[in-house]
Amino acid sequence: SAGDIGDDVTPNSIISKLSLLALHFPRLRIIWSRSLHATSEIFASLKANQDEPDETKAMRVGVPSEEGIVENDVR
Numbered sequence: 621s622a623g624d625i626g627d628d629v630t631p632n633s634i635i636s637k638l639s640l641l642a643l644h645f646p647r648l649r650i651i652w653s654r655s656l657h658a659t660s661e662i663f664a665s666l667k668a669n670q671d672e673p674d675e676t677k678a679m680r681v682g683v684p685s686e687e688g689i690v691e692n693d694v695r
Contacts, residue, residue, distance in 0.1 A: 629636040642648055651666075653659040684690050 629640065631637075638650060642650065651659075651662055653662060682690060
């Protein structure tokens with residue numbers, strides 16, 4: 621609830637943890653809903669017309685090859 625939000629960052633506060641995540645990862649998007657049904661509808665609409673992720677490809681993201689090259693590295 622809004623009454624739980626304080627001015628200090630504390631290690632046990634979920635609001636503090638979410639704030640720190642958003643600060644350190646500016647491209648992070650947080651989706652939240654109180655309702656389980658609304659949350660499932662949100663994710664279903666986000667996944668509409670999207671392919672299922674490829675597990676083996678996802679496990680390789682960011683892992684360098686034997687030559688030390690990271691495929692599709694944007695740096």
